[in-house]
Amino acid sequence: MTAQRRVVAEVLDGDHVHLTADEVHARAVAKLPEISRATVYNTLGELVSLGEVLEVATDKRAKRYDPNAHRPHHHLVCAQCGAIKDVHPTGNPLSDLPTSERFGYTVSDVEVTYRGLCPDCTAA
Amino acid sequence: MTAQRRVVAEVLDGDHVHLTADEVHARAVAKLPEISRATVYNTLGELVSLGEVLEVATDKRAKRYDPNAHRPHHHLVCAQCGAIKDVHPTGNPLSDLPTSERFGYTVSDVEVTYRGLCPDCTAA
C-alpha cells in the first residue's frame, strides 16, 4: 500500500459516484500533485482485478469506476446529462434467459442499464 | 441517398453482425475505395438518429453498430474473445424497476448485456 494507491482508494471512497479514469486522476492530483496518469490507470486496474471496484460502460466514451462493488446493482443513466444512479431492480435477469437462448455460452454475469431522463432534464 | 451512404447501408445489411466503426469503414473501402472515415462516421451517426441502426456498448473500447434495430433484443458477450450474440430474454426488465427505484427519472429504455464464455473459450 503506497501513498499513490491510498490516494486513489480515497478518491473512490470519498463520494459514491461514478468517476471516469480522468476524473479520478484529477482528484488524485489534488491530494498528491505528483501522481501520474499511468499510476492511476495501474491502480484502477488492480482494484478491478481485486474485485474492489467495478468498471461500468454506461458511457460509450470512457470507462467509469464504481466503488460499490460488494452489493450487486445496476445503473440508471440520464440520456441527456449523463447522471448515473445505482438501482436495485426486483427479479433476476439471469433467470430470464432460457437455455435455448444461451448458445452454449457459460453465462456468469449480467449488466442492466436503464436509460431515460433525470428530473432536471425532464423539466428542461 | 448517395453512393457512400448506400455502401454503408449495404455493409450493415450484409451479415447480421456487430461491427465497429472501423470495421464498417474497412468493408466500405472494399466496395468504394475512396470513401473516407469521416463519411462513415457521419453516415453511421445519421443511421443511428434515424433509428435504423443501434449503437451498442458491449465493448468498452469501441462502439459497435447493430443493424437489427427493429426487433428489441439484448446481447450475450464472450468475456474472453468478445463474440456477440443477439438474445431474447423472457420478461421485461422495465417492469422490474419499481417506482421507488426510479428517482423521478422518466425511464424509456433498458439495455441488458449478459457476459460469459462462448463454447470455444469454455473448451479452451
Added chain:
DNA sequence: AGCCGACACTGGACATTGTCCAAGTCGCAT
C-alpha cells in the same frame, strides 16, 4: 446548355482515452 447554391464528401489535423516502456526512486531485508 450553363450558372448557382446547397449539400455531401474528402483528407487531415486534432482531441480524448488508454496502454506501454525505459529509467528513476523508494523501502526493506541483509
Added chain:
DNA sequence: ATGCGACTTGGACAATGTCCAGTGTCGGCT
C-alpha cells in the same frame, strides 16, 4: 550501508472519434 525488487514517473504511442476547410457533385433555374 548496500542491493534487490517493486512501484512510480513521464512521455511516447495506439486506438477511436470529432471537427473543419476545401473540393466536388447534383439539381434547379435562367
